[in-house]
Amino acid sequence: MTDTRLRDKLATKQFFAVPGVQDMIAATVADRVGFDIVYGTGYWLTASAYGLPDAGIVGYSQMVDRMATVKRTSKAALIADADTGYGGLLNVHHTVRGYEAVGVSAIQLEDQEFPKKCGHTPYKRVIAAQDMADKIKVAVEARESMLVIARTDARQSEGLDGTLRRLDAYAKAGADILFPEALQSEEEMRKVCETFDLPVLVNIANGGLTPPLNASVLAEIGFAFGIYPSLTSLVAASAMEQALIQLRDHGVGEPSEPPVFDFRTFCSMIGFEDVWAFDRKWGQAD
Template identity: 55%
Template sequence: MANPSIRAALAAKDFIVAPGIFDMISARIADRMGFKALYATGYGTVASHLGVPDAGIATYSDMVGRMSRFAQGSTTPVIADADTGYGGLLNVRHTVMGYEAGGVTAIQLEDQEVPKKCGHTPGRRVIPARDMALKIEVAAEARKSDDFLIIARTDARTALGLDEAIARGQLYRKAGADIVFIESPESEEEMKRIGGEIDAPLLANNVDGGGRTPILSAEKLASFGYSIAIYPALGFLAMTAALETAYAHLRAHGDSAGLPDGALADFGAMNTLMGFPEVWEFDRRWARPDAAE
């Protein structure tokens, strides 16, 4: 069931910062930190699950189970990437129904051609704006609860310019989107203009490590009219750097001794994170006195 807290935060103008999650370890870590929402990144999920680029290769079947597991394994509401809805209008309806049934709170749909490409990468092409508006209308009709939010993303800025991207954002809002996501604006001035011309809750995509959009503070984004900032790459980029350091040390030295302090999590803390104490308590409660005989 969708969590009403995101809709409530938007109504109260309570800015939302959402870290990117991509597997259940990242989800469990982020879930315990008090964020108002978690962002289930398509790039990171496809990379961790399939080991391939986020380039339209993953299917609805690949993704719905993963996104549902994130939602069901977290107490924090989950915003989930759903690419283009995995096809036409009927596919969009099926995707919305599946993600909502899985416990996701907000679904992100984009207006790229199939196969889609990851945002902030070159070569993205968009479908006609009216075709995307129909997808948003179908998505809004397909949901069972108004607390399940529709995020409409346009990738038109890079290929067609900011004017077209803003016009699409306005159209998608009228079609029923709860949140508008203009992908890849290239300056603070562009972001400020987006906030001034689109009357809707806005989402900013802060891509660490070399994205096209400047990474701004929550305070500045809120002053521009934004409501949500996602950090989709933060988790998997941090994990990649940490693993490369640890594995390189092992390869060079033949053991893990000598890694710097903080390079590894405590094994006991990891057991707690994954829920082993509950398993051990269950075993103690149900142990039979004659088990050792």
Template identity: 50%
Template structure:
């Protein structure tokens, strides 16, 4: 939640609740189908209630069959999300930039998208359809699936793990719907600039692990220094001033509340 508060302070158009990062930070586990609907909808509710920007939330595979998908969409919508992302992986799903992913038949995912669109109660609650077919079945199959998911009613398309800028350009040429670019540093897809992404047809870019990678590396350096030196004295890693952290977390509001309600 520290990362959400910090990201929200920069005025981004939207925030993204990543499955990888949420499972890692909340449960300390890999994004491999271990987190449940209950785990994730609780995080959606907590994040959406705190964020000023609209929250796009990873809904994995919908956590089961068609009835589960409908329940997930209604739950995420009620929890305050502005959009839900659903993917066509088999259960248990895996992070989109790791090996071993398998996808369900295209027709099964088409039914999921139709159910998701029918289940929402607000017209402005968006359904993002993600396909993970590129890695195991190739780009042509991924594009065929994206077209089918668009036909099923998806508002935004997410073709996961293209492996070159040329593949990304082909994706951009393939549809009139808004596209998601998943920018994972060290992943399967090249990280492009905003101008490059816009030029090839992408309307939305997510950077789901940028802050997590930066923070984890800084923590590793800090803990190594503490272990080696027995103190934080002399630590070279930049630290946020403690006063800035207390302000970010809302302590000033707590102190003002205490002043207003102090005993005479």
């Protein structure tokens, strides 16, 4: 059965926030908090699973497996980062089919050269706009109901005008949602939203190039939704570092700051209640 939650939210024309999930703990916590749409971030899923940078090193097979695991773990609809589509037009076709088969609600494709780089780091290079438009056409033809997000990384090399021209070409190619990566000012953000009738998303990457405006301001500017790919990862890294410093320097294994999540609650969140019920049913709860 097709998951329509993302389409339904877009139809309301009310801004919404989509947290990034870097691992299955983040996906589980997002469920607990009540987010019904999450973002499978290429940067942070790569970092958490392989300890590698988001530089095109991890390929299709690894990433589709990670997205499938997120989808199995989370109750939310999943927007999935698919980088460049992992190659040429045939690869894009295969990637779209594979992502949709594991339950992804929207696939994000970008116009960087392969191997790609994180959108908020230097030395990015983009392919010809027509080549990317062809990728979008292939993606739209290959999908059954999944939404196609067209991202451009042209702001760094072609400025705002190049970004607008590319987004226009990708919209005409059939993209459902437009993604201008690494805009550098509120003025640029307003210009993009004023130019297009299609939904436009904004990437609020902590420490990135785009101003981290409040959701109320992003809504007023005209964005359909925002993704927050790095939030859970950087908060978790900071908390882990603080806790480990206390353990190293003071032998404290039960710190008050940052607070430790309740273990029993966490066991329940990840499914141990079912395990315990199974043990009781089959006489293994001695």
